[in-house]
Amino acid sequence: MTTELNNRAGLSPSQARELFRAGTVVPTSGFSHGFAQANLLSLPKEDAFDFLLFAQRNPKPCPLLGVLEPGQVSSELLNGGDIRTDIPAYRLFRDGELVEEATDATAWWREDMVSFLIGCSFTFEAALLDNGVPVAHIAQERNVPMYRTTIQTNPAGRFAGPLVVSMRPIPAGQVADAVRITSRYPAVHGAPVHVGDPAAIGIEDLGAPDFGESVAIAEGEIPVFWACGVTPQAVVMDSRPTLAISHSPGHMLVTDARDLAYQVP
Amino acid sequence: MTTELNNRAGLSPSQARELFRAGTVVPTSGFSHGFAQANLLSLPKEDAFDFLLFAQRNPKPCPLLGVLEPGQVSSELLNGGDIRTDIPAYRLFRDGELVEEATDATAWWREDMVSFLIGCSFTFEAALLDNGVPVAHIAQERNVPMYRTTIQTNPAGRFAGPLVVSMRPIPAGQVADAVRITSRYPAVHGAPVHVGDPAAIGIEDLGAPDFGESVAIAEGEIPVFWACGVTPQAVVMDSRPTLAISHSPGHMLVTDARDLAYQVP
Incomplete structure (x- = not known):
């Protein structure tokens, strides 16, 4: 593992996600050079329309790279991966309160969860x-x-x-x-x-x-x-949806999308 | 009215919308130089999350300039206007079939309608x-x-x-x-x-x-x-939601947003 962390920039996104899935907890800055990283927010379906609209109205803080439909745990952004396990660390919010942090969000998952993947700087x-x-x-x-x-x-x-x-x-x-x-x-x-x-x-x-x-x-x-x-985490704290799952700040999803795919001329 | 149509490029967006609200039916190309025009699709709330997600996944054909929440008929894009009357001509789709065209969509309206305003070229x-x-x-x-x-x-x-x-x-x-x-x-x-x-x-x-x-x-x-x-109109025809209201092609919403607001450097 030390070898892999010394070569973090050279890891492919799937190699990085495998490392995190196996339990490594480190901030993801510097991993997989040339590939985009993403913020996560998962909400129950009942709150998903409101948050999707919130993101549409606030494209600067909430630029959506992808949205997984209810119960979906993978997409082309994390080819073959699982959104509940492939991020180094997760946060659980109930009624807007941060109640738990963990390296695996599977135990908190519900089949009606909609996951929003948000661009990062x-x-x-x-x-x-x-x-x-x-x-x-x-x-x-x-x-x-x-x-x-x-x-x-x-x-x-x-x-x-x-x-x-x-x-x-x-x-x-x-x-x-x-x-x-x-x-x-x-x-x-x-x-x-x-x-x-x-x-x-x-x-x-x-x-x-x-x-x-x-x-x-x-x-x-x-x-x-x-x-x-x-x-989105500050907004969850203020708006108090019954349930929300996010990444821990600095511990992002490493995606298979290339940085350059998001450049306009 | 002839005078106003001869000066279509010089009309403010609110003047153009007033003309259409009063019953003028013409394509909007050339109206209100410097201001953005928009495609309209209104759907019942039950279909709104799916279409908002569709737009997010298809930003090239469906770039959203704004979304009006259930029952809302105005926004800052049509300051003081009414989305049901301020477009020159509307289309009504039931189960994906185009069933009616009219200059006013008020009679078709339901309190749970969510309206999507989509950029135009x-x-x-x-x-x-x-x-x-x-x-x-x-x-x-x-x-x-x-x-x-x-x-x-x-x-x-x-x-x-x-x-x-x-x-x-x-x-x-x-x-x-x-x-x-x-x-x-x-x-x-x-x-x-x-x-x-x-x-x-x-x-x-x-x-x-x-x-x-x-x-x-x-x-x-x-x-x-x-x-x-x-x-979106081709997608409505294929996907057959129970109810959909759109503008008639070429007869767009003239908005108060400036063209240049949508330019990136």
Whole structure:
């Protein structure tokens, strides 16, 4: 296993999923270079229309890469895999409360569960690096810092709640490049939602993120904020559906879809 | 009214909708320059999750600009308007059969209807013209030719059926430009699905379209095919939901959304 973790970038998506299915629990950043990773949210069928509509109305935080119909546990995004076992770690929410974490969600499963696979910003981070734009949390070997904001999502049916954003400090002279490059990836959060002034979106202290880890911001860098795939978990906490299953933050589904499939010219 | 029709490009979207609400029945091509037009499909709530999923799985023919929740008849896309009256002409389908056309859909309405507003290619046609790429059916003053193909959409729940495409003949030296320009508008059908050889996608005679009108193809032009917003009507005919209301082809909803809101860089 140590060998496999040392070669994480070179693992195929199915090899990575097999490792996680066998019980390895690590964040998935850096696994299977060139392949897209996804956030998971599974809900009972009774709440699925409302959440699908919520995602349609909030494409920046909730860009859907795929939706599995009631009871379905695999799709072409995880060819031959099982959505209940192939992610390193899962979270169980009952009435909006986080009640349990586990490496296997099979015991929580119901036949009427609909699973939403939501794009993640790992894809555009590779494009930023390829274009010479530094990504601080990768350089500093930390999880990306994420914050609840005072920006509200567009409600749909029973779902409403705050937008969660990720933050990357970008050198002032490269902010325009970061906007241009990430705009080309609308399926993985796309262009930033806010540039500079954290207080304007309700973030009091960049050093104290609500999720992930803080990063050092160098002289001459501007904080740039992108919509984040943790938003559905914040919305579940606010909207309190009877049952919801998600991945644990940073522990994503490694899919068989190529990063480049989500680039527009 | 003649004066208003002579100035169709200069009408605001709300002025255009008022004209249609008052009973004017004309195709909407050329109305309200700079504003997006939309296809309509309204379905009972019981079929709404399946169709929302169908649209998510078929973003090229069914790019959603908005979804109105059960019973809702207006949204920010038609500020103050009514989805049942503000389109020039409507179609009623029962069990997949087209049973009636009318200028007002109020009599067919049910409180559980969910309305889907789907992007239309009018938006990228303006961008083609602005970039010097000719659009034959505009130059020839005809409706765009549309064809059923042998390409199948991705099924979702009860919905399945053939992809319908629109065709524009493009000078061979400008095909690459047409691809590049339309790729920037993924919310209004985006890049072509097929270039050249109609027989390869099951089109036997370009001169006999299944919807719209045929156009003359000049020497040196290549037929280029884009996914079309008439696809949902073909899918309704195949999938036979108990009730469906759509616009009449070519008679679209003129929305308050600007064309440029759907451009990616």
